[in-house]
Amino acid sequence: MQSSNPEYSLRQVEQRMQQLACEGSDRAGEAAVAHLAAGGSRVRARLALHASFALGRPHSEAVAIAAACELLHNASLVHDDLQDRDPLRRGRPAVWREYGDAAAICVGDLLLSSGYAALADCGSQAARLIVRTHQRVGAVIRGQCADLGLKGRTDVSLATYEAVASDKSGPLLSLPIELPLLLAGADRHLPLAVGAASLFAVAYQMTDDLEDVERDALNEELNVVAVLAAAGAQSPLQAARRLALQRFAEARAAALALPEGAGQLLAEFADQRIHSLTAQRLPA
Amino acid sequence: MQSSNPEYSLRQVEQRMQQLACEGSDRAGEAAVAHLAAGGSRVRARLALHASFALGRPHSEAVAIAAACELLHNASLVHDDLQDRDPLRRGRPAVWREYGDAAAICVGDLLLSSGYAALADCGSQAARLIVRTHQRVGAVIRGQCADLGLKGRTDVSLATYEAVASDKSGPLLSLPIELPLLLAGADRHLPLAVGAASLFAVAYQMTDDLEDVERDALNEELNVVAVLAAAGAQSPLQAARRLALQRFAEARAAALALPEGAGQLLAEFADQRIHSLTAQRLPA
Secondary structure (H helix, E strand, O other): OOOHHHHHHHHHHHHHHHHHOOOOHHHHHHHHHHHOOOOOOOOHHHHHHHHHOOOOOOOHHHHHHHHHHHHHHHHHHHHHHHHHHOOOEOEOOOOOHHOHHHHHEEEEEEEHHHHHHHHHHHHHHHHHHHHHHHHHHHHHHHHHHHHHHHHOOOOOHHHHHHHHHHHHHHHHHHHHHHHHHHHHHHHHHHHHHHHHHHHHHHHHHHHHHOEEEEEEHHHOOOOOOHHHOOOOOOOHHHHHHHOOOOOOOOOOHHHHHOOOHHHHHHHHHHHHHHHHHHHHHOOO | OHHHHHHHHHHHHHHHHHHOOOOOOOHHHHHHHHHOOOOOOHHEEEHHHHHHHHOOOOHHHHHHHHHHHHHHHHHHHHHHHHHOOOOOOOEEOHHHHHHHHHHHHHHHHHHHHHHHHHHHHHHHHHHHHHHHHHHOOOOOOOHHHHHHHHOOOOOOOOHHHHHHHHHHHHHHHHHHHHHHHHHOOHHHHHHHHHOOOOOOHHHHHHHHHHHHHHHHHHHHOOHHHHHHHHOOOOHHHHHHHHHHHHHHHHHHHHHHHHHOOOOOHHHHHHHHHHHHHHOOOOOO
């Protein structure tokens, strides 16, 4: 029973992440553990646990994959916050802000290394998982570089915007579903998982942008509302919301088409977003 | 025959490193490949190939471990140069200097991820290698953090100096010998490999310091000559050289005690250093 109880499994994931992240147990290890302890919604861990259980995979494997994906995601957060000079993360000072730039580089490295170490818990299957994981980490880095390169640009097309958002956040959202699919021998469904997560990532970025229109304009950050305005949209705010709703609906449909309900939790997340976005009042 | 020809194998290692480092093939991938192409002595790759062949391990495994260790080392160089603001690497601008800080973080991340991906070439053995690798990467990060924390300090003891140098550079020098030992079932010799590499790393750092006494004093960098002077040594330059020679000799002895000549190349490297250090004229 315990093995399909997601809250029990999530606690195991937390424990494993903490163990791996304090390897070396110095200042970087402490900062890594403190960063993890600050919480977060653990979307990627939840997606991995759900997909693994739906596909009938063993509990230990589900926990390992969930910990790996969440550690890699947190590594990217720590380094992204430093690169973007975002001062806050989860309502607390970002790692670079609290411990300094050099320490933040070390903390991200430690979390990245920990992510791969978590995959070792899958024993003889680890090699296949690593190959796929490195491909997706490579895509995330490409997305992050592209995003950094677009800062301050006002001539970004919607296609470029979507490609960058998809690269930057899609891979670590699809990986938690891809890895269980891979081990379940359902390789042919991998492109569908990638597609669903990409659409979700794009829609999520648009929702985020809708909340930050003014701040992003001040900081010359890429924002879908500005992209649509530059493309001649009459009501860019409405157009952005419409587009976000459309992408969430597409993500939901793709996720539901995955075998054995492996993408059902992603579909539920899309549903929740659709509801709150529909209820939300846009700024005038 | 080819399989025990180190130059042939080294070319395979280079190829594998380039393939893995351009995953995503964007600006970060190009920068990573350019960084690798700038050369370096490939000490860690050579140590891994030598140890693997001495222990009778398969060629593909030797290449994988060599590529992994060299990629992890290069990841640490890219991030260290940024942290230390070292403008030059291998006679060319360091990655942060040529591509900017944010790109350098991405490049180091890509190389770190590539290091783990290289281990996947060892198939079902990869998991064991990863566990050990993460431990050693954790130690390197602890060493780097400790080193950063000592910048500007003038009250560093020789014991602390040696511990930090050992942590910072020892793990990625011993890993190329540790991983083949692990796969050859010679686990009981791992502490000896760690010890030999630690001593070599400490001696190497001292040699480096001897060449940078004035520059390090200007930049408030930790230097063994300053440490010995602060401890009351009459001729700190001579004392530092004596200590470096002693540590190289200890490293050599430990390396030669490894089974099947697995540490013989490390012993040769120590020998070369002993000769050039003995021949070198110290500044007045």
